[in-house]
Amino acid sequence: MSTSSTTAQPQSGATSPAGTASGTAAKANPKVGLVSLGCPKALVDSERIMTRLRAEGYDLVDSYDGADLVIVNTCAFLETARDESIEAIGEAMAENGKVVVTGCLGVHEQLIREVHPGVLAVTGPHQYESVMAAVHQALPPAHDPYVDLMPPQGIKLTPRHFAYLKISEGCNNKCTFCIIPSLRGPLTSRPIADVMTEAEGLVEAGVRELLVISQDTSAYGIDTKFPRQEWRGKERRTRFIDLCEALSELNVWTRLHYVYPYPHVDEVIPLMAEGKVLPYLDIPFQHASPRVLKAMRRPAHQERTLDRIKGWRRDCPDLVLRSTFIVGFPGETEEDFEFLLDWLEEAELDRVGCFKYENVPGAQAQDLADHLDEDEKQDRWERLMEVQRDISTRRLARLVGRDLDVLIDDVPEDGTDGTVIGRCYADAPEIDGSVRITTTEQVRPGDMLRVRITGSDDYDLEGETI
Numbered sequence: 210m211s212t213s214s215t216t217a218q219p220q221s222g223a224t225s226p227a228g229t230a231s232g233t234a235a236k237a238n239p240k241v242g243l244v245s246l247g248c249p250k251a252l253v254d255s256e257r258i259m260t261r262l263r264a265e266g267y268d269l270v271d272s273y274d275g276a277d278l279v280i281v282n283t284c285a286f287l288e289t290a291r292d293e294s295i296e297a298i299g300e301a302m303a304e305n306g307k308v309v310v311t312g313c314l315g316v317h318e319q320l321i322r323e324v325h326p327g328v329l330a331v332t333g334p335h336q337y338e339s340v341m342a343a344v345h346q347a348l349p350p351a352h353d354p355y356v357d358l359m360p361p362q363g364i365k366l367t368p369r370h371f372a373y374l375k376i377s378e379g380c381n382n383k384c385t386f387c388i389i390p391s392l393r394g395p396l397t398s399r400p401i402a403d404v405m406t407e408a409e410g411l412v413e414a415g416v417r418e419l420l421v422i423s424q425d426t427s428a429y430g431i432d433t434k435f436p437r438q439e440w441r442g443k444e445r446r447t448r449f450i451d452l453c454e455a456l457s458e459l460n461v462w463t464r465l466h467y468v469y470p471y472p473h474v475d476e477v478i479p480l481m482a483e484g485k486v487l488p489y490l491d492i493p494f495q496h497a498s499p500r501v502l503k504a505m506r507r508p509a510h511q512e513r514t515l516d517r518i519k520g521w522r523r524d525c526p527d528l529v530l531r532s533t534f535i536v537g538f539p540g541e542t543e544e545d546f547e548f549l550l551d552w553l554e555e556a557e558l559d560r561v562g563c564f565k566y567e568n569v570p571g572a573q574a575q576d577l578a579d580h581l582d583e584d585e586k587q588d589r590w591e592r593l594m595e596v597q598r599d600i601s602t603r604r605l606a607r608l609v610g611r612d613l614d615v616l617i618d619d620v621p622e623d624g625t626d627g628t629v630i631g632r633c634y635a636d637a638p639e640i641d642g643s644v645r646i647t648t649t650e651q652v653r654p655g656d657m658l659r660v661r662i663t664g665s666d667d668y669d670l671e672g673e674t675i
């Protein structure tokens with residue numbers, strides 16, 4: 210689970226000029242800034258809030274100065290994320306003074322109010338109605354039919370060519386290091402027709418890569434018992450494999466995140482081998498030692514995971530596996546840790562993120578015995594990253610000489626040195642590596658280029674257009 214933050218500056222909707230009809234408004238529209246912290250799921254919450262604000266005629270601004278009010282969407286996954294959120298609220302209070310707090314830290318209202326007693330309101334994650342109610346109270350909307358015009362795909366905080374697609378909220382698992390289920394409640398899957406209508410709208414608006422996110426993507430539909438709905442004239446179940454098949458009909462990249470290796474995940478591998486879904490699976494394994502996994506109470510952990518990985522790669526040789534791990538979990542012995550390193554050598558995962566264990570208030574793991582000291586955690590983190598760097602280097606070297614599609618993310622403003630940055634199927638935005646491409650073509654972000662891979666290093670690739 211990623212805890213990367215986006216920015217500590219308010220953001221404005223960047224996708225469409227619709228709704229900026231300041232010249233037509235009888236009086237100035239109220240202006241709101243939004244600071245979005247946390248994981249892609251929080252980013253989707255921010256997008257929904259921004260969509261509502263724009264629909265109601267608020268202008269979105271990207272400076273504290275220009276805002277009449279600032280919303281801070283917080284993260285509370287780890288202590289560092291909580292500190293960053295508290296700091297961001299403080300900055301918004303100092304720079305603007307009218308602040309509404311939402312997001313995961315919102316469940317700790319008392320803590321927020323102790324540190325920042327002047328905040329206008331505090332709401333929890335995905336409480337869009339409460340956020341809007343707080344905004345209405347502090348800053349009533351100025352109704353204007355022109356500013357009610359919305360791009361049908363809503364407001365996106367990601368660049369125009371990729372978008373996160375949130376398929377469910379909450380989680381039914383009880384991992385001992387995590388408080389997400391108590392913050393976000395049990396698994397609540399969105400009906401498949403809703404998800405596909407949103408996905409279709411995003412593709413029509415220019416999105417070329419859909420990143421499927423949730424807390425537990427392969428559990429999609431379990432809570433609602435897989436109801437059937439029609440989409441594009443065909444009946445589909447609200448179920449993981451049906452969703453993957455439906456998304457493949459949109460003819461854009463579909464990238465699957467937060468997939469737990471339940472047995473039915475095997476069903477998606479043929480779709481990947483056929484090129485219908487990107488051959489990329491983000492599976493948050495978190496550890497490999499059965500003893501630690503049991504203490505973590507991880508879902509879907511089983512002894513034969515390595516065999517399954519081998520089977521997936523046999524059926525889909527291009528498959529790229531990404532995962533995250535926690536080192537220094539309470540009670541993790543040197544033996545457990547070495548088991549993990551050996552497992553990594555055998556599994557040869559392509560992309561790996563690693564966190565040092567941190568206590569999370571309210572999580573059961575903090576009451577476990579045998580916490581490790583910070584030096585030991587740091588040492589294990591460094592050892593794991595060293596092992597993984599070599600694995601990553603070996604895995605990327607396999608791609609040298611291949612011709613791959615690369616989606617362009619970034620073109621330098623001067624555009625003169627003929628180098629642009631993109632990603633191939635092996636690279637999720639913001640968390641994986643990239644492809645540095647030499648080209649004489651005029652390209653723009655969102656273009657898809659055919660690229661011959663000419664070199665690789667620890668985490669990134671190099672190539673040239675063909």
Ligand code: SF4
Nearest residue numbers: 380382384387389424
């Ligand atoms: S699967 Fe575990 S770590 Fe992920 S949200 Fe659910 S409880 Fe938390």
